Amino acid sequence: MARVERAPASAAPPGAGAVDDPLAALVERCRHGDMEAFERVVAETQSGVYNLAYSLLGNHEEAQDATQEIYVRVWRALPGFRGEARLTTWLYRIAVNSCLNRRRRLKGRLAEVEDDGILERLESSEANPADVAIQNDRNRTLWAAVRRLPAKYQTVIHLFYQQQLTYDEMAEVLAMPLGTIKAQLNRARHALADMLYSGQKEQRDAV
Amino acid sequence: MQCDQVQPRLSEYIADMASGRGGGASYDADALERHLAECPACRAEAERLRYVEEALWSYPGVTPPATLTADVMRRVALEHPAPEEAWRVLPWDVWVPAGAFLLALLVAVASIPPHMLPMVPGQEIGGTVASWSEQVNVFLTPLQGPVQGGLLWSVLAAILATTAGLGLSLALSDWSSDEVSAMESRLSAAASRLWNSARRAQ
Secondary structure, three states, X not given: OXXXXXXXXXXXXXXXXXXXXXXXXXXXHHHOOOHHHHHHHHHHHHHHHHHHHHHHHOOHXXXXXXXXXXXXXXXXXXXXXXXXXXXXXXXXXXXXXXXXXXXXXXXXXXXXXXXXXXXXXXXXXXXXXXXXXXXXXXXHHHHHHHHOOOHHHHHHHHHHHHOOOOHHHHHHHHOOOHHXXXXXXXXXXXXXXXXXXXXXXXXXXXX | OOHHHHHHHHXXXXXXXXXXXXXXXXXXXXXXXXXXXXOHHHHHHHHHHHHXXXXXXXXXXEOOOOOHHHHHHHHHHOOOOOHHHHHXXXXXXXXXXXXXXXXXXXXXXXXXXXXXXXXXXXXXXXXXXXXXXXXXXXXXXXXXXXXXXXXXXXXXXXXXXXXXXHHHHHXXXXXXHHXXXXXXXXXXXXXXXXXXXXXXXX
């Protein structure tokens, strides 16, 4: 099982003052209208935002449009950003709200525009074609299972496992108590176990 | 620890074990592990959750489109400059004429003699119904001392305001030097016609 060390959660409560943010210098320049600095911020953070949008919307075109819209909002709001949280925390808060709103707006249409080109877009860590095929199959199953979860569970799974946020950071992004975050993650994992483990066990028993 | 206490905390325990993290946990790790060693049902549940945890730690990301940063910046550029900070990035040839225009307008208004202002019914000042000019004077009196020159001041201020306004509109519009020259020719021709008409009338 992969072991991932997360950055320690911030000791300071939200709003208690400036936090240590590796993007702080760029953010300060952005706040004064420096487009070049903002372009670097976008380049640094776009993967997480796009992945969140793709995860919640399941469609390339929608995810791309949502990502652009999110950064336009961020650019507009940057002069008011006072560095009380990390930029990424603030960015993900805007991204989550924006994607969930868009998802609600598209409620009926989202299933119709579901993107089946997911395998071409998934990042692969395997070099051997046979291993790539196995990994693709596993990835497709995992994505399908996560996509079947309610939006709030998809969001916590994405933030915890893909963006590797801490519980504290997630609580800040989602403006929820720590206990609620843990409870949602717990329910999401159990739901995924129901979907994924039985099929996997049948395969193992057959072998 | 009983099964109903262990199971709600099992996935958090397994996730923390996988990520090598501790602290702030809602479970007692030692008690939970003792229970797992004794309880086959909870061990089976732990196995299911470990399988999911392992799959999720390799949860694949999608590669964003190569043009995403450029697309974002193109869209953001339509919003540039940020509204709240617009004044900081305005070039001098916008804010200098704009400032001059506002100053000239203020001087022009302040130098209008009160008797030239239209008399319209207004609100009460000091218990009596005041005319519009009296109401204006309440605000303009402190300004009128230095510029109380009557009509001459008004004309000078109006010329200044017009010049500044023209400068402002030229700065805001994106005219080429040829277009500016053509506009100057038209304006001087119009001024000559006005001057000739005035002389003939005399």
